[in-house]
Amino acid sequence: MNFQRLRNFFGNYIFILPALALFLVFSLYPFLKVFQLSVTGWDGISPQTAFVGLANFKDLFTDNPVFWLSMKNAFTITFLALTVQNLLALFLALLCDRDIRGGNIYRVIFYLPPVLSGIVVGLIWNWIYDGNYGLLNHFLSFIGLGDLSRAWLADAKTALFSVAVIHMWKGFGWGFVILLAGLQSIPRELYEAARVDGASSWVMFKNITAPLMIPVFILVSILTILGTMQIFDIIISTTGGGPGYHTEVPITRILTTMIGASKFGYACAMGVVFGLVLLAISMVQIRVSRAMRQV
Amino acid sequence: MVWHWLSDRDDAFRELAARYEGQTGVKVKFDLYAPSEIYSQRIKAAVQTQTLPDIYGILGEKQDFASFIKAGFVEDLTGVLNAPDGGVPWKDRFFEKALGVNEFRPANPYGVAPGVYGIPLDMTTIQMVYNKKLYAEAGLDPASPPKTWEEFLAHGRVLRDKNIPRFVSGFGEIWMIDALASNWAMNLMGEEKVFKTYEGKAPYTDPDWIRVLSLFKQMADEKILVDGAVTMVNKTAEQTFANERAAFAFNGSWCVNVYKGMNPGLDYGVFPPPALSRAHPMKIWGGAGTSFVVNARSARKLAAVEFLKWLTADAQQAFLSEQTQNLPSNKNVSGQIPPVLAQFSVGMENVTHPNVYPVHESPEVTEAFDKGIQSILIGEKTPAEVAQAVRRVKEKGSR
Amino acid sequence: MDGILVDPTDVNYEKLKKNTVSFFTHLFLITVSVACIFPLWWAFASSLKTQGSVFKDLSLFPRDAHWENYVEAWTRADFSRYFLNSLFYTVTVVLGVVFIASMAAYAFSRLRFRGRNLLFLVCISTMMVPIPGSFIALYVLLNKLHLIDTRLGYILPQINGGLPLGIFLLKTFFDDLPKELEDSARIDGCGRFRVYWHIALPLARPAIAVLAIFVILAVWNEYLLAMLVLSNKDLMPLQRGLMVFQGAHITQYPLLMAGIVITVLPVLAIYLLLQKHIIKGITAGAVKG
Numbered sequence: 015m016n017f018q019r020l021r022n023f024f025g026n027y028i029f030i031l032p033a034l035a036l037f038l039v040f041s042l043y044p045f046l047k048v049f050q051l052s053v054t055g056w057d058g059i060s061p062q063t064a065f066v067g068l069a070n071f072k073d074l075f076t077d078n079p080v081f082w083l084s085m086k087n088a089f090t091i092t093f094l095a096l097t098v099q100n101l102l103a104l105f106l107a108l109l110c111d112r113d114i115r116g117g118n119i120y121r122v123i124f125y126l127p128p129v130l131s132g133i134v135v136g137l138i139w140n141w142i143y144d145g146n147y148g149l150l151n152h153f154l155s156f157i158g159l160g161d162l163s164r165a166w167l168a169d170a171k172t173a174l175f176s177v178a179v180i181h182m183w184k185g186f187g188w189g190f191v192i193l194l195a196g197l198q199s200i201p202r203e204l205y206e207a208a209r210v211d212g213a214s215s216w217v218m219f220k221n222i223t224a225p226l227m228i229p230v231f232i233l234v235s236i237l238t239i240l241g242t243m244q245i246f247d248i249i250i251s252t253t254g255g256g257p258g259y260h261t262e263v264p265i266t267r268i269l270t271t272m273i274g275a276s277k278f279g280y281a282c283a284m285g286v287v288f289g290l291v292l293l294a295i296s297m298v299q300i301r302v303s304r305a306m307r308q309v
Numbered sequence: 310m311v312w313h314w315l316s317d318r319d320d321a322f323r324e325l326a327a328r329y330e331g332q333t334g335v336k337v338k339f340d341l342y343a344p345s346e347i348y349s350q351r352i353k354a355a356v357q358t359q360t361l362p363d364i365y366g367i368l369g370e371k372q373d374f375a376s377f378i379k380a381g382f383v384e385d386l387t388g389v390l391n392a393p394d395g396g397v398p399w400k401d402r403f404f405e406k407a408l409g410v411n412e413f414r415p416a417n418p419y420g421v422a423p424g425v426y427g428i429p430l431d432m433t434t435i436q437m438v439y440n441k442k443l444y445a446e447a448g449l450d451p452a453s454p455p456k457t458w459e460e461f462l463a464h465g466r467v468l469r470d471k472n473i474p475r476f477v478s479g480f481g482e483i484w485m486i487d488a489l490a491s492n493w494a495m496n497l498m499g500e501e502k503v504f505k506t507y508e509g510k511a512p513y514t515d516p517d518w519i520r521v522l523s524l525f526k527q528m529a530d531e532k533i534l535v536d537g538a539v540t541m542v543n544k545t546a547e548q549t550f551a552n553e554r555a556a557f558a559f560n561g562s563w564c565v566n567v568y569k570g571m572n573p574g575l576d577y578g579v580f581p582p583p584a585l586s587r588a589h590p591m592k593i594w595g596g597a598g599t600s601f602v603v604n605a606r607s608a609r610k611l612a613a614v615e616f617l618k619w620l621t622a623d624a625q626q627a628f629l630s631e632q633t634q635n636l637p638s639n640k641n642v643s644g645q646i647p648p649v650l651a652q653f654s655v656g657m658e659n660v661t662h663p664n665v666y667p668v669h670e671s672p673e674v675t676e677a678f679d680k681g682i683q684s685i686l687i688g689e690k691t692p693a694e695v696a697q698a699v700r701r702v703k704e705k706g707s708r
Numbered sequence: 709m710d711g712i713l714v715d716p717t718d719v720n721y722e723k724l725k726k727n728t729v730s731f732f733t734h735l736f737l738i739t740v741s742v743a744c745i746f747p748l749w750w751a752f753a754s755s756l757k758t759q760g761s762v763f764k765d766l767s768l769f770p771r772d773a774h775w776e777n778y779v780e781a782w783t784r785a786d787f788s789r790y791f792l793n794s795l796f797y798t799v800t801v802v803l804g805v806v807f808i809a810s811m812a813a814y815a816f817s818r819l820r821f822r823g824r825n826l827l828f829l830v831c832i833s834t835m836m837v838p839i840p841g842s843f844i845a846l847y848v849l850l851n852k853l854h855l856i857d858t859r860l861g862y863i864l865p866q867i868n869g870g871l872p873l874g875i876f877l878l879k880t881f882f883d884d885l886p887k888e889l890e891d892s893a894r895i896d897g898c899g900r901f902r903v904y905w906h907i908a909l910p911l912a913r914p915a916i917a918v919l920a921i922f923v924i925l926a927v928w929n930e931y932l933l934a935m936l937v938l939s940n941k942d943l944m945p946l947q948r949g950l951m952v953f954q955g956a957h958i959t960q961y962p963l964l965m966a967g968i969v970i971t972v973l974p975v976l977a978i979y980l981l982l983q984k985h986i987i988k989g990i991t992a993g994a995v996k997g
Contacts, residue, residue: 025900029815030827032808033871040868041834044845058353058844059376077705106740109733116734120974121983123741125921126748129975131968133954137961138747140545141766145536148473165537170689173540183743186762191921192877195914195986199884228882233880237873240835253540254481258684261540273349274413275672276373292836296828317955340939343951347935349844354847354936360856544959548763563957570759570958 051282058278070283081284084262085291091178091263092242097234099182103189104233108219110190111197121194128187131151136251139180143167143252167253171259180248185241189234196230197223236296243292264288310362311339314348315599321632325625329616337616356380363607364617367427367598370672371664374411377602378426384603387424389614399618400425406657407432407638409665410597410657418668427600428617430637434595434653434660435488435561437583441576443556447471454580458524461583464531476528477535477555479543480686483679487557488594491681492582494521495661499589507670509707513678513699522692524585525685539686551575562653563598566634579652581659595660598635628645677702748972755781755965762961774962781966785949786941792947797863798927804867805923806916809874814904816875817882818890830880835872843936850937857939870923882908882916917985921978928975946971955975 044070052070056063074081091250106124110117127135145165154163200223208218246265249255255262255270264284272281313322319341326337340362342348349368355361361382367374377383390400390408400408411427413645414420441451447468455461479485494503498517505511506518528534535555538546543560548639550558551571558564559582568575584591601620603613619625626639630646638644646654663669681695690698754762756773782788815821816828846865847856855861889911890903898906909916931947938944950971953964 026815026819026821029900029904030812030817032829033812033831033875034872036864036868037831037834038806040846040849040865042848044842045834047845057372057376059356059373059380061356061380102740106737109737114733114737116737118983120737120741122945122980123744125979125983126744126976128970129925129979130747130751131972134747134751134968138750140542143537165539168537168539168541168687172689184523187744188922191918191983191986195881195918198914198986199881215455229880229883233877236876251542253847254483254542256481256483256540256680256683257687258680259691270676273346274676276376289833289836293833296832296836315956316951317958319952330931341951342935343954345956351847351936352845354844357844357848358851360851364899544957561957567958569758570960572760 048282048285050291051279052286053283054279055277056279057276058090058272059276062202063279070280071287074283074287079221080259080262081264081267083259084264084267085288087174087261088245088263091181091245092239094175094178095182095185095238095242099186100189100238102182103186106186107190107193107197108196108223119191119295124190125187127184130184132247135180135184135248140252143176167170170256170257170260173253173257177249177252177261180252181242181245184248185238188241189238192234192237193227193230196227200226216221228303228306232299236299239299240292242286243295259286310653311337311601312348312352312362313339313341313366313601314343314345314368316341316343318629318633321629324632325620325628328618333619335612335616341382350537356382361604361606363604363609363613364601365604367602371669372419375413375421375427376665378413378421382604382606384605384610384614385422385424385426386428386603388615390425393600394618399621402500402621402639402641403429404432404465404638404657406595406660406665410662411600411602412665414667427597427602428621429597429600430621430629431598431599432595432638432654432657433562433635433636434558434593434657435485436593436653436656437580438550438558438560438564438577439580440550440556441578442555443468443473443553446663447473447556454578454631455583456580458583458585462527462531462533465531469532472678474535474555475533476557476559477538477541477546477549478559479541479546479632480534480538480683481542483676483683485543485559486679486682487675489582490521490525490678491663492592492594493524494518494587496582496589497521497585500592500661504666506666507666509703513703514693514696515603519692519696520585522682522685522695525682526692529686534686539683547571562595562636562650563634565647565650565653570632577649579649579655581656590659592659592661593656594662595657596662596665597638600646626687671703671706673706674699674703748969751965752969755962755969758963759960759962772803777962777966778970781953781963781970784963785952785967787946787949787967789942790944790949791945794928796859797866797930797945798924800863801866801870801927802920802923804863805874806919807871808867809871809919810878810909810912810916811904812871813875813878813882814908816881818887818908819900828875832872832876835876843932845938854939857943858937859943862934862937862943862945865937866927866930870919870926873922874919877919878912878915881912885911914986917982921982924978924982925975928971974977 051063053065053067054063055070057065084134097188106120110120110124110292113118141147143166145151145163145168148163148166150166151163154160164172166172204222208222243263244265245263246269249261249263249266253261255266268281268284268288271277271284311322313319315322319339322339323573330336342351345368352361352365352367356377367377367383371662372376374383391398407429408425411429412425413421413423415423417423437454439454444451444454447464448471449464449467455464468475478489491503494517497520498515502511502515502517506513506515512518535549538549541549547560547564547567548571549555550564551558551568553572553575568577581591581593602616603610607613621639623639623641626637626642627645629635630637630642634647634650636650677699678695681690681698684690685692685695713911749768753768753770755777756770756775757765758774761770792925812831816824819891850861850865853861855864890907893903893907928946929947931951934945934948941948950964950967953960953967
């Protein structure tokens with residue numbers, strides 16, 4: 015009996031052992047290294063380094079407005095992604111969840127943007143947004159809104175939104191695939207029963223789809239937050255953070271500090287603070303999800 | 310063993326390695342790690358594990374170069390450069406300016422023992438180019454590009470009246486803004502005063518600096534810059550100029566090869582940035598484009614030096630220059646390069662670069678300055694505001 | 709519809725409504741599709757042009773198509789050398805992530821043990837701290853383990869990288885699966901592992917397909933880690949080949965685009981196969997409720 019219980023106890027851990035082992039080797043060490051370096055003035059090269067205590071953090075919180083501006087920019091893009099991008103993904107997933115003609119083809123097409131490499135995305139959107147020869151400006155003058163045309167990525171008013179649009183265009187395919195899988199695992203019988211009762215599409219969505227999908231919604235929104243807050247490759251290939259600081263985001267700031275200014279320790283401090291912010295957001299999300307599930 | 314990041318030169322390097330093995334029996338292996346961001350991570354990581362190769366290149370600011378030296382991974386090559394090699398010292402092969410980038414002078418601000426620590430493979434300069442065909446279309450003389458800022462503005466107006474877009478550059482890469490702005494700063498106030506500013510003995514709010522910033526304000530007011538150039542990466546700017554959608558560009562000598570690929574018929578000339586004053590010479594950025602260093606902890610140091618000597622000899626330099634269309638660092642070869650490329654080597658005596666300045670500005674200040682110019686170009690801030698902001702960053706740094 | 713008197717039970721009206729909805733649905737879907745296809749088509753069209761014409765002639769159906777670009781891209785990028793490598797890395801990493809993540813996710817979802825919630829949180833928190841300089845730390849670590857320039861040294865960090873997403877995704881789906889089947893299997897005397905393997909895993913097939921799709925794409929497009937870990941060209945993945953066309957100053961756009969089209973096609977083909985499992989999942993084992 016005791017042996018049985020022991021086996022039972024350890025048997026559960028065996029399931030997580032491989033993941034834990036990899037985590038301990040490949041994640042924990044870099045993780046701790048970052049914490050250790052965040053209290054130093056390391057330049058990324060020297061064999062020795064000076065301990066600076068919390069000076070990096072103090073400067074970051076009191077004297078680095080650009081970092082917090084970049085955080086705000088990332089929040090703006092994330093807010094747009096959470097709403098516009100995910101609603102689009104959900105809407106498309108709902109449409110493709112039905113037995114629609116050509117559903118297979120659409121499902122493949124919506125996955126194209128995530129598949130394309132950053133270099134194509136950068137080239138094509140630079141061309142779309144171009145001030146003189148851009149597709150967007152051509153289109154606007156075609157429909158009689160030529161007054162609106164501008165160099166979208168170089169204009170302080172539009173640069174951040176233009177970048178956000180690229181990100182959402184590239185990102186909605188991910189959410190679409192996950193949401194579709196979630197929708198597909200809802201048993202059809204539930205819908206059929208409801209249809210017999212004469213429920214409309216909206217009622218079915220509200221009463222069947224949405225409640226069952228809450229965990230998947232949470233999953234997608236957390237992944238969206240993490241993915242969007244850490245955006246940087248699109249920015250580097252379109253605006254480089256400019257004009258001025260209008261499209262700077264935390265990761266571009268970290269890279270500039272680390273590579274451009276060779277302040278490795280300081281960059282690690284930025285990484286720690288940024289990571290804690292993301293962790294806090296995710297915790298709130300998970301809490302909210304638990305509360306919602308209990309309702 | 311050589312590590313490098315020059316993906317477009319990988320084939321040429323491999324070819325040279327094969328030739329070297331044929332001639333000497335010594336095997337040289339080139340490993341490519343691209344793009345350059347990952348390359349610089351890899352060499353920094355290799356410092357920590359002491360696994361750097363025999364020969365490698367260092368990217369980044371001179372500060373980083375100094376850190377590599379202080380960590381003990383870069384051999385001081387002053388001795389071998391001065392030692393006669395077949396009658397003449399090795400260093401006499403190079404353009405003087407080419408070695409400057411790799412040199413640490415006595416009492417340098419980095420605390421590095423004076424000496425030359427790297428071997429240049431090629432040269433670059435960054436200058437203005439103009440489209441001769443568009444010049445002729447506008448009724449301007451295709452043989453006389455603007456010499457002064459006033460002429461530049463005047464030519465710009467002529468071009469504007471003919472609806473020809475004017476000036477493009479990759480100002481999304483802020484170091485290009487920095488290059489142009491510091492060219493003008495040195496022309497206006499002289500090197501001394503610029504360096505004094507870097508040392509913190511003169512403020513960025515000085516009228517001369519505001520004048521430099523105002524040039525960009527003027528550029529914005531006259532709409533000289535092509536729409537969108539403020540955030541353009543240089544490759545896009547190069548497409549614009551190559552496809553004759555801008556009459557001027559500010560670009561480096563590598564562009565000769567770029568333009569040739571995109572538009573072989575492009576008819577253009579090179580000129581230094583239009584001057585503001587005659588009080589001081591117009592400096593341009595340039596010097597060694599690519600350099601290699603020898604790992605001081607390598608067991609094959611001597612062999613590495615021998616290979617670099619061979620690599621910078623006339624025959625190999627001519628081969629590299631022909632294959633990659635770069636200005637060779639070996640001055641004996643410069644007679645054999647194409648005419649437009651040769652135009653880029655005119656004015657080599659006025660070449661300068663942050664890596665040869667006796668003092669250096671901190672990256673934070675430089676960024677604030679360049680980003681500030683972006684803000685001026687989009688009409689968001691005035692030159693005075695930017696000067697104030699840069700001054701604040703400068704004062705914070707010196708605290 | 710106001711003012712028009714229609715009997716809602718009228719068959720024609722129903723049909724009309726259905727057709728209208730269907731028309732607008734497809735119109736919307738097609739609009740989004742065009743926005744998604746356009747860049748790939750542009751890349752394809754560009755791959756048939758020359759360096760001189762690629763930014764001058766912006767037509768989407770180039771008149772004289774340079775199909776030979778594909779041959780040149782294939783040989784210059786040395787794809788024959790890299791193709792099998794990428795295939796190997798993709799298969800091993802996907803199997804590793806799916807297997808390890810599904811086990812862990814199953815444990816986090818079904819089994820009770822101490823520190824479960826904390827471990828789960830720690831596990832997915834690795835997704836959140838963007839580790840600047842993690843590359844350097846990783847290199848130092850792999851060097852200590854003598855894994856630099858080995859296949860294993862390239863594979864293991866990628867499996868580890870895929871785990872947080874995998875665990876998070878699969879746990880979400882396991883949480884939603886009905887427990888009844890597993891309970892009855894357990895009563896029949898099946899051990900934990902057999903329940904997981906024979907009952908839970910097949911039920912989670914749609915989620916596993918999703919995970920596989922994501923991991924495949926990530927591994928197939930990976931090259932930064934390869935550049936850090938590997939030196940030997942014979943170990944390098946496919947993306948290394950594309951580097952040939954991207955110099956510091958010169959990018960050979962038509963060849964690069966041809967190379968990109970070549971590398972994208974296998975991913976799309978695999979996606980096409982896998983996404984059927986997302987759909988099939990229900991018909992195969994729809995027993996939820």
